[in-house]
Amino acid sequence: MKELAQLLNxxxxxxxxxxxxxFGAAAQMRYTEPVATLxxxxxVAVSPTEGLDVLRGIYEFCSAKGYPPEGEAIRVxxxxxxxxxxxxxxxxxxxxxxxxxxxxxxxxxVVGADYLAVIALSVGRAKDFARILGxxxxxxxxxxxxxxxxxxxGLSEEWRRFEGRFLNE
Amino acid sequence: xxxxxxxxxxxTLWQKSRxxxxxxxKIRMAERVRESILQLRAGSPRDHGPIPRGPQR
Numbered sequence: 001m002k003e004l005a006q007l008l009n010x011x012x013x014x015x016x017x018x019x020x021x022x023f024g025a026a027a028q029m030r031y032t033e034p035v036a037t038l039x040x041x042x043x044v045a046v047s048p049t050e051g052l053d054v055l056r057g058i059y060e061f062c063s064a065k066g067y068p069p070e071g072e073a074i075r076v077x078x079x080x081x082x083x084x085x086x087x088x089x090x091x092x093x094x095x096x097x098x099x100x101x102x103x104x105x106x107x108x109x110v111v112g113a114d115y116l117a118v119i120a121l122s123v124g125r126a127k128d129f130a131r132i133l134g135x136x137x138x139x140x141x142x143x144x145x146x147x148x149x150x151x152x153x154g155l156s157e158e159w160r161r162f163e164g165r166f167l168n169e
Numbered sequence: 170x171x172x173x174x175x176x177x178x179x180x181t182l183w184q185k186s187r188x189x190x191x192x193x194x195k196i197r198m199a200e201r202v203r204e205s206i207l208q209l210r211a212g213s214p215r216d217h218g219p220i221p222r223g224p225q226r
Contacts, residue, residue, distance in 0.1 A: 001196045026196060033188040034195040036202045078200050104193050138188065
């Protein structure tokens with residue numbers, strides 16, 4: 001993971017990406033106990049391109065550095081890494097507001113707990129719901145904060161359903 | 170019954186102690202879990218090809 005942090009910082013310095021932030025399970029583990037995951041997920045902002053392949057620059061940079069593609073991902077050290085262009089106002093904001101964490105001496109931008117929870121809410125699979133519950137249980141985020149952020153991003157109905165299903169007994 | 174209760178209490182304490190690990194320590198633990206999952210899947214009779222790499226976020 002340290003290798004990934006170094007690579008992402010290099011990528012940003014080289015101008016291949018404008019910004020990045022780790023999200024998903026690897027980011028969640030800053031707050032909760034370890035969880036099983038097969039990939040690392042990274043939100044990226046890339047400069048507008050003419051073609052459809054917005055990730056081409058990333059793949060070329062990684063290939064030149066000796067990191068090969070592996071299916072939908074690029075293997076960086078132990079981690080197949082999925083680069084996901086920020087695709088919505090929520091993910092853009094999550095990346096902009098990301099926290100600068102320290103991973104064994106390397107700065108690593110990571111999506112904060114509140115945005116992790118609301119991105120999970122927007123995706124809505126069982127494991128995303130488990131992520132929200134884990135983050136709430138850890139005390140990293142409150143119901144009020146998730147509710148407010150969800151409402152701001154048009155997810156109030158999803159949050160209401162989640163609360164009804166998992167939190168309001 | 171008391172034995173089961175003690176066992177569950179010990180398990181809860183152990184789980185809580187994992188939450189208190191540093192982030193890099195948790196990531197290393199997840200890496201070991203990941204290796205185990207891949208080994209288990211590779212040995213599974215249901216495995217008929219490469220592991221699908223769907224989004225894990």
